[in-house]
Amino acid sequence: MKRIGIxxxxxxxxxxxxxxxxxxxxxxxxxxxxxxxxxxxPWGRIASGIVExxxxxxxxxxxxxxxxxxxxxxxxxxxxxSHIFVLGxxxxxxxxxxxxxxxxxxxxxxxxxxxxRKRLIGLFNR
Numbered sequence: 566m567k568r569i570g571i572x573x574x575x576x577x578x579x580x581x582x583x584x585x586x587x588x589x590x591x592x593x594x595x596x597x598x599x600x601x602x603x604x605x606x607p608w609g610r611i612a613s614g615i616v617e618x619x620x621x622x623x624x625x626x627x628x629x630x631x632x633x634x635x636x637x638x639x640x641x642x643x644x645x646x647s648h649i650f651v652l653g654x655x656x657x658x659x660x661x662x663x664x665x666x667x668x669x670x671x672x673x674x675x676x677x678x679x680x681x682r683k684r685l686i687g688l689f690n691r
Contacts, residue, residue, distance in 0.1 A: 589614035599656060
């Protein structure tokens, strides 16, 4: 039962990260607006999409889940801070959906990091 819960916890952020790739890689107006406002268009949009793709794939594979969780948490921390200090909670009348998705992804990734904390601690003890 625990394995199912952990797998579910990993798939939530993976699906969210994969779903947003279409918007980043297709240069959707919302993505272009966000990264233009932060002064990072187009390189920031494309780079973050690549990093999010890597994180999503790593989250899906049980042996690399902890790495994907760390990357996902880092990227979503940046997204959350961008919303708070630059973009605002609501972006282009989305009702705060992008902010909420970033929060959900960050919380799931943090929880996975806690679950796999022995691997993370081992990384720093080397």
